[in-house]
Structure formats: C-alpha cells, structure tokens
Amino acid sequence: MAETFRLLSHADYTVGWICALPLELGTARAMLDEEHQALPRQPNDENTYILGRISAHNVVIACLPHGITGNNSAATVANDMARSFKSIRIRLMVGIGGGAPGEEADIRLGDVVVSKPTGIHGGVVQYDFGKTKQEGRFVRTGTLNKPPVELLGAIARLEAEHMSRDPKFLEYISAATTKHPKLSSTLAYPGKESDELFNATYDHKVSSATCDDCDRRELVSRPARHNTIPRIHYGNVASGNEVMRHGRTRDRWARGENVICFEMEAAGLMDRFPCLIIRGICDYADSHKNKRWQNYAAATAAAYAKELLYTILPGDTQVISSPTELSECCSSKLSSISTLNHGNYTIRTVYYNSQECLSRRNGYVILYPTRAGIPAAFPNFLMLRIILLVLACFP
Ligand SMILES: [Zn+2]
Helix, strand or coil: CCCCCECCCHHHCCEEEEECCHHHHHHHHHCCCEEECCCCCCCCCCCCEEEEEECCEEEEEEECCCCCCCHHHHHHHHHHHHHHCCCCCEEEEEEEEEECCCCCCCCCCCCEEEECCECCECCEEECCCEEECHHHCEEECCCCCCCCHHHHHHHHHHHHHCCCCCCCHHHHHHHHHHHCHHHCCCCCCCCHHHCCCECCCCCCCCCCCCCCCCCHHHECCCCCCCCCCCCEEEEEEEECCCCCCCHHHHHHHHHHHCEEEEECCHHHHCCCCCCEEEEEEEECCCCCCCCCCHHHHHHHHHHHHHHHHHHCCCCCEEEECCHHHHHHHHCCCCCEEEEEEECCEEEEEEEEECHHHCCCEEEEEEEEECCCCCCCCHHHHHHCCEEEEEEEEEC
C-alpha cells in the first residue's frame, strides 16, 4: 500500500532548512523522520519545498534553483520561504563546503564546520566584500549578523554532550540508507586513503582530472585518526561569490580573517534570514578539489543538523532578565535538573511533569553565560544575561 503523508498547514512549520545543491536536498530529505504532503504555493513564492518532521519539529526544506547558487540566489530563496512560512524560528543552511585546515582546526574530509562567532567575527565573514585601496590592497568592509542566540545555545549544548559521547553521524546516515536503500552507495564513506591534503604552495596539475599525477611528496603529513567518526569544528565560515580553489589564497584568508571553511551562500542569508551555517567538508578549497566526497559530506552536515534539532526542544523562547522572573517561571515545575558546564556557557536542563499534560514531559533548558571563574549558581544571575528556552509539551 502506498505511504500516506500527513497534510499540515504553513503555520505548523517552525524550522527552515536551506540547501544549495540537489545532492544536499536529497540527503536532507533522507534525514526526515517523516515526510508531509506538499502545500499549495503561496503568491509570489518561486520555491519548491520538501516538508516533513525531525524529532518534534516540522521542517520545511528548500533548495536553490538548479545551477543558480551563490549569495543572491540564497537570499531570494530565504525571503520567499520566510514570507510563506511565518512560524519559522529555527533557520539552518546545510550543505557542503571547502575546509581550511590549520593548526587550530585539524579538519578532514567529511568533518562538519558549524558557524560560531569567533574573534572579531560573528560566525560568517563575507571575505570578498570590500574596497581595493592604494597599490591594489584589498580591504574587507562590513559585518554580518550572528546566528540567533537560541541556536548558539543549542550548539553549545550539543558540543558539551559530545564531550562525553560520540556524535550520531553514522547512526543517522545508516538509518537514512536503510530507509532509502538507493542511497547506500551514494552516501558511502569514500575511505580515508582518498582524503589527501597537499601543501598550500603545491598546485594541481592543470591537465589532470584527478590527483593521480600529483606529487605525493607534497602531501601534508597528518596523524591518523583512531576511527572514522567525523569531527565537528566550530568557528567562522568565509562566504564569497566565487569558488575558492587556491591553497595559498585560502590560507591567507584563513589566517587573516580566522575562518575555517569556505562556501558561497551564507553571506546572502545572515542579515535577513539569521541562521546557523552547517557545512560538511568535501574538499580543501584548493586546486586539487574534486567531487568525490561531496555526497558523504552533504550527509554528515545533514546528520549534524538532525542531531541539533533533536537537541532543541520545541516551544516558545523567552529571554529572562531577572532572577525573580526566572524563579516565577520555574517554581513548582521542577522535578529534576541536569547541568553541564562548558566553556562560556552553563547549560541547565530542567525537566518536570505537568499534571495538565499527563502523558507528556515538559522541560526547560536554561542557558546562561558565566564569567570565567564564577561558579554557575542562581545567586550570580543578577550579573548575568539569562536565556531561558521554555520547552512545552514535547513528545
Ligand atoms: Zn591534485
């Protein structure tokens, strides 16, 4: 019997997920726990959507028009999506990107880079936007929005969880291929022997489609990993209108602007569709780049996005500004509390059982930055910004 998809309304969708390439759309779709029926197109909306559910979130996925990638196209798709789906509060850009491995980020193919404000940047740097000054010197100008604080809190929580357990990449990719057997070979791990990083100064042989003729003595020697579970790197993502495919230029921008990944859409989104950028690393943004890792990298990025959505519990978001407000919110509702301390955040998850929702669990996740050296405790809230995600009635 044919599968029957549920039909929801535009207002039911709270997660907006944008991808640039059909292969990214295919892996995004494979990560859905359930797919929904298509909805009628809204006036002046050119996008085609895939609708579904991940965890308790209803997710709307859109892809850039075939062959029209880049910042402007991403901005158009995001605008149309935001107009048609007015309840969206979690925004993600998920796909592949070029890694910029360095001393701080030992990036390998298949790893995932997630945009996170680092140094002077807010998580996304439009590196080719600026002025050319005297003697041809290029000076980058302008800044972009940061990802929403709710998403930054969620990635901090997930980062903390991954300190004590492995990410669920392999589990989610395996589940996707079980559900969609045709994807098994497409999403297969390409093998670490094909993960080759050449010295930035060594360019690819122009006439060769593969790196078979490239000089193996120019490979960067990197320690072997103990397993094939992709790693997650948090930092600034460089976004530009042209494909980065030159090792020395990559390194110059990576060092100068403190970026760990290159892509082509984020800069078009951040100001009007403030989102988290999640990029599976499919090449090293140098002249040796090829497409071999693209499908797998798209799958690891989509799997990270899925795990993130399982971390974010549905409900309303409230910013709490005083301890009194917090205690009013929490009093009589607490039944258990778990706390994780990580870096600049303390993550406190509060669960309670509500008599109004007998069969459901309600919970709060409270994230508040703590100053270095100050223990996380309620009396210190006065001097801290407190963010409370009120999480209602999740199944
Ligand atoms: Zn090569």
